[in-house]
Amino acid sequence: MFTHYPIKRSVLVPMLLYVQDELGYLSDEAIAEIARRVDTTELEVRNVISYYSMLRTRPIGKYNLQVCTNISCMLRGAEEVFDHCRKKLGIGHKGTTADGQFSLEEVECIGACSWAPAMQVNYEFHEQLTDEKVDQVIEKYRNL
Amino acid sequence: MAVLVNHPDEVRVVSRRFGQGAANIHRYLELDGYKAVQKALAMQPDDIINEMKASNLRGRGGAGFPTGMKWSFVPKQSPKPKYILCNGDESEPGTCKDRLILEHDPHSVIEGVIIAGLSVQSHHGYIYIRGEYRYLLDIMEKAIQDAYARGFLGKNIFGSGYDFDCFSHSGAGAYEVGEESALMESLEGKRGIPRIRPPFPAVVGLYGGPTIINNVETLANVPHIMLGGGEWYAGLGTPKNGGTRLFCMSGSVNKPGVYELPLGYNLRKMIDDVAGGVWKGRKLKAVVPGGSSTPVLKADEVDITMDFDTLMKMGSFLGSGGVVVVDDQTCMVKFALRVMKFYQHESCGWCIPCREGTDWLKKTLIRFHAGGGVKRDIDNIQYLSENMLGRTFCPLGDAAAMPTISIVKKFREEFEAHLEGRPCPFETSTVEQLPVLTAFDHRSADPWRRAH
Numbered sequence: 001m002f003t004h005y006p007i008k009r010s011v012l013v014p015m016l017l018y019v020q021d022e023l024g025y026l027s028d029e030a031i032a033e034i035a036r037r038v039d040t041t042e043l044e045v046r047n048v049i050s051y052y053s054m055l056r057t058r059p060i061g062k063y064n065l066q067v068c069t070n071i072s073c074m075l076r077g078a079e080e081v082f083d084h085c086r087k088k089l090g091i092g093h094k095g096t097t098a099d100g101q102f103s104l105e106e107v108e109c110i111g112a113c114s115w116a117p118a119m120q121v122n123y124e125f126h127e128q129l130t131d132e133k134v135d136q137v138i139e140k141y142r143n144l
Numbered sequence: 145m146a147v148l149v150n151h152p153d154e155v156r157v158v159s160r161r162f163g164q165g166a167a168n169i170h171r172y173l174e175l176d177g178y179k180a181v182q183k184a185l186a187m188q189p190d191d192i193i194n195e196m197k198a199s200n201l202r203g204r205g206g207a208g209f210p211t212g213m214k215w216s217f218v219p220k221q222s223p224k225p226k227y228i229l230c231n232g233d234e235s236e237p238g239t240c241k242d243r244l245i246l247e248h249d250p251h252s253v254i255e256g257v258i259i260a261g262l263s264v265q266s267h268h269g270y271i272y273i274r275g276e277y278r279y280l281l282d283i284m285e286k287a288i289q290d291a292y293a294r295g296f297l298g299k300n301i302f303g304s305g306y307d308f309d310c311f312s313h314s315g316a317g318a319y320e321v322g323e324e325s326a327l328m329e330s331l332e333g334k335r336g337i338p339r340i341r342p343p344f345p346a347v348v349g350l351y352g353g354p355t356i357i358n359n360v361e362t363l364a365n366v367p368h369i370m371l372g373g374g375e376w377y378a379g380l381g382t383p384k385n386g387g388t389r390l391f392c393m394s395g396s397v398n399k400p401g402v403y404e405l406p407l408g409y410n411l412r413k414m415i416d417d418v419a420g421g422v423w424k425g426r427k428l429k430a431v432v433p434g435g436s437s438t439p440v441l442k443a444d445e446v447d448i449t450m451d452f453d454t455l456m457k458m459g460s461f462l463g464s465g466g467v468v469v470v471d472d473q474t475c476m477v478k479f480a481l482r483v484m485k486f487y488q489h490e491s492c493g494w495c496i497p498c499r500e501g502t503d504w505l506k507k508t509l510i511r512f513h514a515g516g517g518v519k520r521d522i523d524n525i526q527y528l529s530e531n532m533l534g535r536t537f538c539p540l541g542d543a544a545a546m547p548t549i550s551i552v553k554k555f556r557e558e559f560e561a562h563l564e565g566r567p568c569p570f571e572t573s574t575v576e577q578l579p580v581l582t583a584f585d586h587r588s589a590d591p592w593r594r595a596h
Contacts, residue, residue, distance in 0.1 A: 004311040006225070006351050012333035014314040017275055038333065051335040051492070054275045054317030070237040071436055072394035072468055074482055108319065108486050109237040109436075110276050113394035113466060114401045115146055123278040127146065 008038050012048055016055055025059045053107075061096040061103035063141045065089075066120045069106050072113035081117045082106055084131045088138060101142065146244060149401030151418045155380060155388045158364045159404040162248040167283050169290040172251045178296055180367030184259045185304045192263040196366070198374025200386025204241075205231055205322070205359030206435065206464045207539075208452040211366075215356055217346035218264040224353035226266035228257050229331070232273040232280075232360045233315055233322040236435035237486060238466025241390035241402050242360035246273065246280040249364060250287040254310060256363030258301070259370060260356050261308050269310040270350075272327060275317050284312045319490035323538045324357040326492070337494045338538035361390055361465075381407035385451035389465050393419040396426065396471035408449045415446065415469055426471040430554070434463020436483050437543030439550030440470075459550070475570035476555040477562055480525075480548055481509040487544035498541035501532040505548060515565045522559045526552045 001011045015038070019030050026034075026049060035042045049055045065085055069078040086092055089102050096103045112118030115127035119134075126137050148163050156162075165171045172178070184192055197212030218226060230253060234242040245253060257269035271288075273281045288310055291297040299307050313331055315321055321330045325339035328350045349355025365387060369377045378386040385407040391414065394400045398420030405414065415421065415428065422428050428443040433450070439460040441448075448454050455462045470479065488502035505528055512521055529545040529552070536542065552559065561569050 004309075004313075007332065009333035010313075010331060013316050013330060017314055017316045048333065048335055052275070052316035052318050053489075069482070070486055071432070071479065071482055072238050072466075074479075075395040075468070075470065075474060108489055109235055109239075111234050111240045111243050111274075112146070113238050113240045113468070114149075114392050115240075116394060116400070120276060123276070125146075125279075 009040060012038050012040075012045070013052065016045070016049060016052075020055060024062075026055060026057050031057075062101050063121050064103045064105060065138075066105045066107040066110065068108070068110045068112065068116070068118055070109040070113075072109075073116040073118060076116040078117035081119070081129050081131070081134060084134055085119075085138075088135065102138070146240070146247065147401070148244075149399060149403065151403055153409070153413075153418060154404050155406050156404050157368050157377070157380070157388045158245065158249075158252070158361060158390060159402075160368075161252070162244060164248075166249050166251065167247070167287060169251065169287070169294065172249075176371065177251055178255060178302075180370035181255050181258050181262075181296070182302055184262050184370050185302060185306065187262075189263050189265055192259060192370075195369060195374040196263070199365075199369045199377040200374075200381065200384055201362065201365055201369060201377065202385065202452055203359060204361035204365070204389065204465065206236065206437070206461070208462060211358065211362055214346065214358070215260065215263050217344070218266075218354045218356060219347065220265075222354050224351070225268060226261075226264055226353050227350040227355045228260045228264075228266050228269040229324075229327065229350060229355055229357045230257055230269065230271040230360060230363050231322060231324065231327055231357055232271060232277070233318075233327060234277075234360070234464075235274055235319040235322055236437065236464045236466060237483070238392060238394055238432060238435045238468040239464040240392050240394075241465055243277060243280065244390070244402055245360050245364045246277065246284060250280075250284045251291065252364045252367055253284075253360055254287060254291055254297070256358075256366035257310055258297070258308050259366050260358065260363065262306070264354070264356060266354075266356070267307050267309065269308065270331060271310065271312045272315060272321075272331060273312060274315045274321075278314075281312055281314050288312060318492075319486075320492045320538075320540060323540065326538065327357060328355065335492070337492050338540075340537060382449065382451050384453060389450075389462075391418075391450070392466045393469070394466065395432075395469040396423050396474070397421065397469045398423045405450075407451045408454075411441075411446045411448050411450050411467075414450065414467065419467075419469065422469060422471050424471070426473055428469065429472040429474060430470040430476065430479075432466070432468035432470070432547070434461050435466040436468070436486065437461075437539075437546060438463040439546045440554065442554050473570060475513070475568050476551050476558045477509065477513045478568065478570070480551040481506070481513050483547050484509055484544060487540065491540060491544070495535075495537045495541070497532045497535045498544065501528055501541065502544050504528060505544070512559070512562055513568060515562060515567055517559070517562055519560075519563060522552060522556065525559075 321336035326336035330336040488506040532545040
């Protein structure tokens with residue numbers, strides 16, 4: 001990846017995301033190692049992490065339900081979908097279930113406006129949601 | 145995967161290959177793939193730019209800047225390398241078109257990047273894709289690899305002696321990065337904070353070199369213009385508004401979806417006919433014509449043609465093509481609140497009017513919607529928004545202010561209906577995940593003191 005750019009630092013944002021995909025979150029050790037590889041300080045790396053909404057420094061559940069509640073989704077019942085998820089999983093915004101399987105997050109527009117309401121579970125899109133469909137999606141991941 | 149729709153009025157240019165498996169390079173080549181680049185390789189750079197100017201193609205990202213003109217701003221001689229940057233950070237609420245292009249026709253974007261490169265004699269292109277679109281990044285990476293394997297990218301492309309490298313790059317969740325200078329910062333591995341202009345990116349951009357930044361849809365149109373000719377493309381739209389556009393119909397309609405329609409299509413027809421009308425037999429209340437940052441239109445303002453100039457005259461913008469239809473059972477105060485909550489979340493915090501303005505407006509709107517509003521709040525909301533306009537580094541401040549001002553102006557009576565502790569007249573359910581200040585008497589209590 002380093003060869004794609006004239007400066008090392010350019011790999012930082014994708015590298016952080018890929019490392020997070022592997023580890024589940026950006027641990028202190030990971031941050032130190034990334035800082036070393038891109039020739040910068042840990043502070044600089046943390047500064048970048050804090051800017052991007054997908055990057056996190058704490059572990060979360062194995063499957064992260066990210067429900068969009070922005071306007072297009074809101075108009076088609078996203079708040080009810082989010083509320084259904086909350087009740088179903090017994091957790092709130094940015095919460096994680098006790099067994100560490102699921103996390104829930106209310107997120108901003110994920111680019112599924114014409115197929116609203118929608119959510120992403122990790123990177124996978126689930127669209128045109130209803131309460132029943134949400135139940136199916138949760139069951140699917142529970143049994144994986 | 146996103147469901148495709150169609151309508152007889154559609155004119156398919158950029159969506160021509162949707163649903164035909166064109167992400168596969170063999171299939172893409174069968175569908176006239178990579179012919180445009182070969183044509184462009186035989187042309188002089190200035191002729192490519194002239195063709196683009198003739199097409200009247202205007203930027204599909206939101207600002208609607210003429211693409212040919214943008215390319216012509218890049219200096220011919222530059223001591224630093226020049227770059228082409230494709231903006232796939234699509235995150236404007238109501239917009240979901242780039243996703244379809246990247247999914248169904250990734251090679252057309254690569255072609256667009258190469259042709260842009262040829263027009264300014266650049267040898268490097270980057271395709272930036274938002275982090276949430278991981279499956280699209282995978283599709284794009286495969287497409288780039290296939291193009292390299294066939295000699296369409298890399299050294300001596302198509303045996304022409306011209307070198308061109310193209311790479312994809314992942315974001316990690318930030319609306320602000322869709323702003324061109326913040327996009328460059330992000331690609332340089334920094335926080336996506338906008339740069340002050342001048343200098344403009346065409347002169348000093350990525351890594352200090354002259355840079356062309358175009359939206360995915362803009363670049364995906366380029367090969368079609370090269371093959372069909374600028375004049376043909378211009379003829380599809382209205383004067384000064386060349387071509388077609390992907391309109392993302394969403395919200396309270398029966399048939400939401402992404403439709404490719406010529407610029408200058410009637411908005412009422414778009415809602416009633418193309419998108420199947422307002423759902424559940426309800427009436428139209430408002431329309432957001434081009435993504436959440438554009439001022440809303442009232443139901444009696446929709447008999448207009450959808451092009452950049454008409455919407456400008458209406459005090460709004462064509463924006464990113466995200467048409468959000470709002471029905472008469474929706475509370476506009478809540479709508480304004482949800483829009484503001486988004487901008488408050490996405491403000492990068494670099495300049496004060498945006499950082500503080502969006503935060504104050506969000507807090508005021510939350511309190512207001514929960515029934516804790518006083519009459520002067522309405523003017524305050526408008527006053528605060530108006531004072532954000534034009535006072536920020538980048539357009540995010542304007543993007544937050546413009547819809548808010550239009551909602552207060554056009555739906556003032558709905559704000560008044562929330563006064564004196566009255567509950568929201570539209571609230572049918574008890575769902576409320578926003579941190580609401582519970583019922584209080586605004587005459588005797590300061591909500592903020594009470595909360596602590």
